[in-house]
Amino acid sequence: VGVTVHELYHSWYQNVLATNEALYAWMDEGFTSFASSETMHYLFESTGNPHTGSMRGYQRLVDSGKEEPMATHADHYHTNFAYGRAAYSKGAVYLNQIRYIIGEEAFRSGMLRYHDEWKLKHPTDLDFIRLMEKESGMILDWFHEYFVHTTKTIDYGIASVEASESLTGTTQIELERMGLMPMPLDIRIEYTDGSKEEFYIPMRIMRGEKPAEHDLKRTILEDWPWVEPSYSFTIPMPMENIRSISIDPTERLADVNTTNNVLMYTPEQ
Ligand SMILES: [Zn+2]
The missing domain is CATH 2.60.40 (Immunoglobulin-like)
Known part of the structure; x- marks a missing residue:
């Protein structure tokens, strides 16, 4: 079921939004992973944190010492492992960080607005973060810089x-x-x-x-x-x-x- 839900979400992330897969793999696989984790959590009435799996994947990437910035072009990662964990796990964790920073309500309305305003328009990563800034009334470029363009970690x-x-x-x-x-x-x-x-x-x-x-x-x-x-x-x-x-x-x-x-x-x- 998990794979089916994941593949279904690709109808929105990347297909309808049509982001550039090579430049922003995390906006496709990461956002898809985030949405499928939320849905699976709801479908199976699970308790606890729906994004533990993504966080664990990101943690393994950090611990491996092989992490490369998520801004790396998909074809130019040094290892497939670093590409996979950055795109799927850290990409999902990215959304959960935005949610943590701006709060549940602005996050939910921001995600709906993202689909509504950017469908079929090939949004870039900056279009997404700018939209979340407008929705929350907060400046988020610092977060984006750290999380997408560096491998610095939070502790x-x-x-x-x-x-x-x-x-x-x-x-x-x-x-x-x-x-x-x-x-x-x-x-x-x-x-x-x-x-x-x-x-x-x-x-x-x-x-x-x-x-x-x-x-x-x-x-x-x-x-x-x-x-x-x-x-x-x-x-x-x-x-x-x-x-x-x-x-x-x-x-x-x-x-x-x-x-x-x-x-x-x-x-x-
Ligand atoms: Zn996928």
């Missing part, structure tokens, strides 16, 4: 959590950027009473913020200047009330090392 982690010295009853959280590619961050904190809240760290280069995607209480923090390797913020809650802190609770961010993304406190600690 954020929780560096430290401490009771704030300056203000009792508050907690200072320090985050670290180890990867060379910056991204805005969604942080979710769960408290010992079971309540949850979110903190959102935008980046200045986006010139905008995504709207809240769920009903949780959400605080928009100051921009993380992308040149800085670390970032701290203080939450008005004592440390002992925290049960867990997670970076990217919706598991969409293409973080290549997720082992440092979640901090859990057990009652004994």
